[in-house]
Structures are given as structure tokens and as C-alpha cells.
Amino acid sequence: MSTARLIAPRWLPPMVGLASVVALLAVVELLIRVGLINRFIVPLPSEVATSFARVIAEEGIFQRFLQTAWECFAASILLATFGITIGVVMHRLPLLRRACETWVAAFASAPLVLAYPLFLVLFGRSTTTIIMLAFLSGLPPVILKTLEGLSATRRVLINVGKSFKLTPAQQFWKILLPSALPTIFVGIRLGMIFALINVVGVEFLINFGGLGQLINELAERYDLPGVYAAICFVILVSVIFFVVTERAERWLRSAA
Amino acid sequence: MATVSTSNRLASVPTTEPAILVVDDLVMRFVTADGGVTALDHVSFGVKPGEFLAVIGPSGCGKSTLFNIVGGLLGGYAGAVTVGGETISGPHASIGMVFQEESTFPWRNVLDNVGFPLEISGVPKRERIERARHFISMVGLDGFEKRYPSELSGGMRQRVSMARTLASEPKILLMDEPFAALDEQTRLLLGDKVLQIQQQLEQTTLLITHNITEAVQLADRILVMTYRPGRVKRIVDINLPRPRTSEIVSSEPFGRYVAQIWNDLREEASRGLSDAETRPLRTHDKPQGQP
Structure with missing residues (x-):
């Protein structure tokens, strides 16, 4: 058999991916229509599809989408800046690392969103509250993955740097950081997932801002197709951020 | 003794x-x-x-x-x-060192790997590329300048490491x-x-x-x-x-x-x-x- 027959064309995987989503929705549609799933709890996928036009026209979805995306973006910038910096400092100071790594990891699993009343007192019912909560809940994975990536730098690469008499700064920028970058980006992606969940969750809870607030409102009106349509826009935010981080990672690796 | x-x-x-x-x-x-x-x-x-x-x-x-x-x-x-x-x-x-273990930088292509010591010593880009190409061709890797280490065999990677060390003359x-x-x-x-x-x-x-x-x-x-x-x-x-x-x-x-x-x-x-x-x-x- 020739190898050409084994290699699938480029368009095939995304098409199969799309087909699997359509198939899943068709199954759900069928289960609802035969009455196995209660249509007052889960709306028909076809109804959700038709509600997109209404949600876009009547609910100012683009402005809300931008609002949520902006909060997520601001939280991500804070995450990356502080997470990587703290990770680097902890890698540099072994004492600090030994002292703090465990509780940073514990912090990662803490349901920080429950502290939202405290943030409301501190920052008011505002975008700042949403961004700060999202930032703090996404911070631990960035710190931990930065630490992990830096510590996993292969000894021989550090020795190559030493043999070329690199300064400590060059050793960091030219060897440690690019070597750790893939792991750091795993942390940033994880942090962004936490951040997005918290952005939408807090918008929902404090009934303020973008897509989370819209979902809250639509749910109160019992507009279930609308709720699911709005959730699709939340997923879109997440997809865009994933694509952007992937590009950023590739660019940074090639620039190092 | x-x-x-x-x-x-x-x-x-x-x-x-x-x-x-x-x-x-x-x-x-x-x-x-x-x-x-x-x-x-x-x-x-x-x-x-x-x-x-x-x-x-x-x-x-x-x-x-x-x-x-x-x-x-x-x-x-x-x-x-x-x-x-x-x-x-x-x-x-x-003293230029060539290590036993695989020591190329996976995030740099062959040209940038070999040009690394020149980059560190501040050689201008054009000259750096020229000199890196010289050493790449010396180890017999012409045509692989833009490839990344992951695309090369173990022997080729080791030649990249050697060319990188030689480039520091x-x-x-x-x-x-x-x-x-x-x-x-x-x-x-x-x-x-x-x-x-x-x-x-x-x-x-x-x-x-x-x-x-x-x-x-x-x-x-x-x-x-x-x-x-x-x-x-x-x-x-x-x-x-x-x-x-x-x-x-x-x-x-x-x-x-x-x-x-x-x-x-x-x-x-x-x-x-x-x-x-x-x-x-x-x-x-x-x-x-x-x-």
C-alpha cells in the first residue's frame, strides 16, 4: 500500500470533527422528539439554531461578547505577567519554592469564586471585580507550570550555555525560557480556562457585564434556546483565546 | 603515588x-x-x-x-x-565542547542552532548567517538549514552540535x-x-x-x-x-x-x-x- 493512501487530506479531520458534532446534536434532537429527554429542560437543537438570529438582533450579543472577551483578555494578561514572574522568582529562590509550592497548589483547587462578596466590597459591582476574581483563580496553574517547565530544562542545554560563557541573563532568555515555554503555555491555557469560567460565572452571579449576565437574564425569562445560543458565544471566546495563545507560543519560540 | x-x-x-x-x-x-x-x-x-x-x-x-x-x-x-x-x-x-547527549536547541532551526555562539558574541546577522552556513556545509548538512532538530536523525543532530561548537572557532x-x-x-x-x-x-x-x-x-x-x-x-x-x-x-x-x-x-x-x-x-x- 502506498503511503499516500495512509495520509488523510488536510480537510478530513475538521470535517469529521464537525460531522461528529452535527451527529451528536441530531441524536439529542431525536431523543427530545421521542420524549426520552424532557424538552422543558433541554431545548431542541433546531430551536437553539433558530434562536441565534433573535439573540443577535435583540440582546446586543456582540457588545456583550466583546465585554466578556475583554475581561478574559485583561485577566489573561495579568495571569501571564504575574504567573510567569512569580514562577521565575520561585525557581530562582529554592527556599521560597519549598515554602510555597504546596499552598500554591492547594490554592489552585480552592473555589475562589465563593469569595465574590469580598471582591464586591473591595472593587464594587464592576468589571474590576470580575477581572480580579478571574485573574486570581487562574494564577496557580501558571505559577506551577512555569516552575515545572524551568526545572525540567535539560542539564546538557544549560551546560551548552555555560560552555559558550553565557551571562545569567542570556542563560535565562536564550535557554531556560525557550526550553520551558511549551510547559508555560500549558499553564497559561489552563489558567485561561479557569479565568473564563470565573468571568462568566461572576457576571452571572453579580448580574453585571457580558455573556454571563445575558445567560442569567435569558434563564430568568425561561428562554432556554436563547441560553444555549449565548453559551455558544462563550465557547467562541474560548476558541479564539486558544488560537491566539497557540500563535503566540509559536511566535515566541521562533523569536527566542 | x-x-x-x-x-x-x-x-x-x-x-x-x-x-x-x-x-x-x-x-x-x-x-x-x-x-x-x-x-x-x-x-x-x-x-x-x-x-x-x-x-x-x-x-x-x-x-x-x-x-x-x-x-x-x-x-x-x-x-x-x-x-x-x-x-x-x-x-x-x-575550549569548545561537544556533548555526548543530544544538545541541539529544539526551538531553533539548524541555521540558528549553528549561529548561536555567533549571536551570543554579537556578530551581525548577515555575517552570522554566512559563517553558520560555512560550518553547516563543513559537517555536510547543506540544504537542511531551515529544518528543526526534531526533523533530523540522531547523527545529523550530533553534526549540528558539532557545527555549532566549531562556529565558535x-x-x-x-x-x-x-x-x-x-x-x-x-x-x-x-x-x-x-x-x-x-x-x-x-x-x-x-x-x-x-x-x-x-x-x-x-x-x-x-x-x-x-x-x-x-x-x-x-x-x-x-x-x-x-x-x-x-x-x-x-x-x-x-x-x-x-x-x-x-x-x-x-x-x-x-x-x-x-x-x-x-x-x-x-x-x-x-x-x-x-x-
């Missing part, structure tokens, strides 16, 4: 031409859980400009320790290493079993490449190896080390004609040299083997006096 080291020094440092690299009475001890191990015991030798010296010994004779000390990566020893009369204390600009090339992870055929062919490069650059080279054919194929002199503690057992002059190629391995004098070196090594290797069977080697022992 003192007499051994003196005689070693007399035998190894050539009196006619001054050595560019001198290892003088090197002693290195490691602290282990059950006391201490002497890795290097009064090791002395010199490498003349343009000479190819191979250091051969069984596993555990302190070859890698020697590599790390000469490369300036390891301290805490007694004795001295001098380059052109200057005692080293850390990595020296005149070191006075002395220090190699630690650079072809140990490769198959025998690739190893012989890369040996040809090394011979060719050495001829072209008149490169002073110190090769650490455990491979007898590789040592005889490449070297002008071979220093045979004893098993722990590592001492200089003998230095053998290899009077095979240059320029050489891997064809030399089928010649009769080549076979005689291999037999002679194996004769010297066999006793050491079997001591190492029986030692390894009774007391497994710890790999993370610390040098004495180091934190």
Missing part, C-alpha cells in the same frame, strides 16, 4: 613542542555514602597544537569527570588545567563520546567527517571515548586510562598515515593498534565489570568540598 604521577608527566607532555592544553596532576575525589571514590588520580598529559588526542578507558574510569573539568563545568579538584599557559577556572573561550575541540548513541556504520562515516574537518581546520582535539576503533581511526595519540581510580595507564602513538578515512579500519596496522589497546584495556574493563556487579555505581555523587 608521587613517582607514578611524575613518570606520567614525563611520558606524556612532549618536550619538543609546547602543549596548548596541559592537564597537570589532576586529582578528583567524590564523596559517596560509603566514604569516597577517587575518580581521577594524579592525571597529567598535554595536547599539542593541531594534535588529536583520544582518552580511552572503561566505564567508571573518570572520563566524563575529566571532560567536565577540562570544559570548566566542574570544580573542586586538585591540580591544574592550563590553556596556552593560562590556568582555567570555569569555561574557557578557547575554539582553539581546542573537546568531545565527550559524541557518537556513542549512534549505530556503528553512522559512527564510522561521522568519523570520516571528523577526520576531514580536523584536516581542514588543523583543529586541536581532545576526544573522550570508550570505543577503541573510533579512537584508533581518529587519533594521533591515545591515552589509556585505568579503571577507578582513573590514572594514565599508557599513551600510545598512532602512526597511521594522514589523511585517513574509515577505510583504514581494514588495514593490518589498524588491527594491531586495536589489539594493543584492547590488551591494555581488557584488564581494566574486567575490573570495572566485576566492581559494577558487586557495587552499583551511584550517578549523583557529589564532588568533595562542593555543596
Whole structure:
């Protein structure tokens, strides 16, 4: 058999991916229509599809989408800046690392969103509250993955740097950081997932801002197709951020 | 002990031409859980400009320790290493190291890997690319400039590492079993490449190896080390004609040299083997006096 027959064309995987989503929705549609799933709890996928036009026209979805995306973006910038910096400092100071790594990891699993009343007192019912909560809940994975990536730098690469008499700064920028970058980006992606969940969750809870607030409102009106349509826009935010981080990672690796 | 080291020094440092690299009475001890191990015991030798010296010994004779000390990566020893009369204390600009393990930067393509030392020393981009291309072609990797290490075979990656070290134009090339992870055929062919490069650059080279054919194929002199503690057992002059190629391995004098070196090594290797069977080697022992 020739190898050409084994290699699938480029368009095939995304098409199969799309087909699997359509198939899943068709199954759900069928289960609802035969009455196995209660249509007052889960709306028909076809109804959700038709509600997109209404949600876009009547609910100012683009402005809300931008609002949520902006909060997520601001939280991500804070995450990356502080997470990587703290990770680097902890890698540099072994004492600090030994002292703090465990509780940073514990912090990662803490349901920080429950502290939202405290943030409301501190920052008011505002975008700042949403961004700060999202930032703090996404911070631990960035710190931990930065630490992990830096510590996993292969000894021989550090020795190559030493043999070329690199300064400590060059050793960091030219060897440690690019070597750790893939792991750091795993942390940033994880942090962004936490951040997005918290952005939408807090918008929902404090009934303020973008897509989370819209979902809250639509749910109160019992507009279930609308709720699911709005959730699709939340997923879109997440997809865009994933694509952007992937590009950023590739660019940074090639620039190092 | 003192007499051994003196005689070693007399035998190894050539009196006619001054050595560019001198290892003088090197002693290195490691602290282990059950006391201490002497890795290097009064090791002395010199490498003349343009000479190819191979250091051969069984596993555990302190070859890698020697590599790390000469490369300036390891301290805490007694004795001295001098380059052109200057005692080293850390990595020296005149010494270029090629490591045993895969050491290319996976995030840089071949051109940027090889251009790395030039980038560090601030060579302008255009000149850097030109010089990197020169060394890439020297190791026979023309056309692979834009490839990443993950797209290359083990032998090609090792050539990238070698080109990267050569690009820093070191006075002395220090190699630690650079072809140990490769198959025998690739190893012989890369040996040809090394011979060719050495001829072209008149490169002073110190090769650490455990491979007898590789040592005889490449070297002008071979220093045979004893098993722990590592001492200089003998230095053998290899009077095979240059320029050489891997064809030399089928010649009769080549076979005689291999037999002679194996004769010297066999006793050491079997001591190492029986030692390894009774007391497994710890790999993370610390040098004495180091934190």
C-alpha cells in the first residue's frame, strides 16, 4: 500500500470533527422528539439554531461578547505577567519554592469564586471585580507550570550555555525560557480556562457585564434556546483565546 | 603515588613542542555514602597544537569527570588545567565542547542552532548567517538549514552540535563520546567527517571515548586510562598515515593498534565489570568540598 493512501487530506479531520458534532446534536434532537429527554429542560437543537438570529438582533450579543472577551483578555494578561514572574522568582529562590509550592497548589483547587462578596466590597459591582476574581483563580496553574517547565530544562542545554560563557541573563532568555515555554503555555491555557469560567460565572452571579449576565437574564425569562445560543458565544471566546495563545507560543519560540 | 604521577608527566607532555592544553596532576575525589571514590588520580598529559588526542578507558574510569573539568563545568579538584599557559577556572573561550547527549536547541532551526555562539558574541546577522552556513556545509548538512532538530536523525543532530561548537572557532575541540548513541556504520562515516574537518581546520582535539576503533581511526595519540581510580595507564602513538578515512579500519596496522589497546584495556574493563556487579555505581555523587 502506498503511503499516500495512509495520509488523510488536510480537510478530513475538521470535517469529521464537525460531522461528529452535527451527529451528536441530531441524536439529542431525536431523543427530545421521542420524549426520552424532557424538552422543558433541554431545548431542541433546531430551536437553539433558530434562536441565534433573535439573540443577535435583540440582546446586543456582540457588545456583550466583546465585554466578556475583554475581561478574559485583561485577566489573561495579568495571569501571564504575574504567573510567569512569580514562577521565575520561585525557581530562582529554592527556599521560597519549598515554602510555597504546596499552598500554591492547594490554592489552585480552592473555589475562589465563593469569595465574590469580598471582591464586591473591595472593587464594587464592576468589571474590576470580575477581572480580579478571574485573574486570581487562574494564577496557580501558571505559577506551577512555569516552575515545572524551568526545572525540567535539560542539564546538557544549560551546560551548552555555560560552555559558550553565557551571562545569567542570556542563560535565562536564550535557554531556560525557550526550553520551558511549551510547559508555560500549558499553564497559561489552563489558567485561561479557569479565568473564563470565573468571568462568566461572576457576571452571572453579580448580574453585571457580558455573556454571563445575558445567560442569567435569558434563564430568568425561561428562554432556554436563547441560553444555549449565548453559551455558544462563550465557547467562541474560548476558541479564539486558544488560537491566539497557540500563535503566540509559536511566535515566541521562533523569536527566542 | 608521587613517582607514578611524575613518570606520567614525563611520558606524556612532549618536550619538543609546547602543549596548548596541559592537564597537570589532576586529582578528583567524590564523596559517596560509603566514604569516597577517587575518580581521577594524579592525571597529567598535554595536547599539542593541531594534535588529536583520544582518552580511552572503561566505564567508571573518570572520563566524563575529566571532560567536565577540562570544559570548566566542574570544580573542586586538585591540580591544574592550563590553556596556552593560562590556568582555567570555569569555561574557557578557547575550549569548545561537544556533548555526548543530544544538545541541539529544539526551538531553533539548524541555521540558528549553528549561529548561536555567533549571536551570543554579537556578530551581525548577515555575517552570522554566512559563517553558520560555512560550518553547516563543513559537517555536510547543506540544504537542511531551515529544518528543526526534531526533523533530523540522531547523527545529523550530533553534526549540528558539532557545527555549532566549531562556529565558535575554539582553539581546542573537546568531545565527550559524541557518537556513542549512534549505530556503528553512522559512527564510522561521522568519523570520516571528523577526520576531514580536523584536516581542514588543523583543529586541536581532545576526544573522550570508550570505543577503541573510533579512537584508533581518529587519533594521533591515545591515552589509556585505568579503571577507578582513573590514572594514565599508557599513551600510545598512532602512526597511521594522514589523511585517513574509515577505510583504514581494514588495514593490518589498524588491527594491531586495536589489539594493543584492547590488551591494555581488557584488564581494566574486567575490573570495572566485576566492581559494577558487586557495587552499583551511584550517578549523583557529589564532588568533595562542593555543596
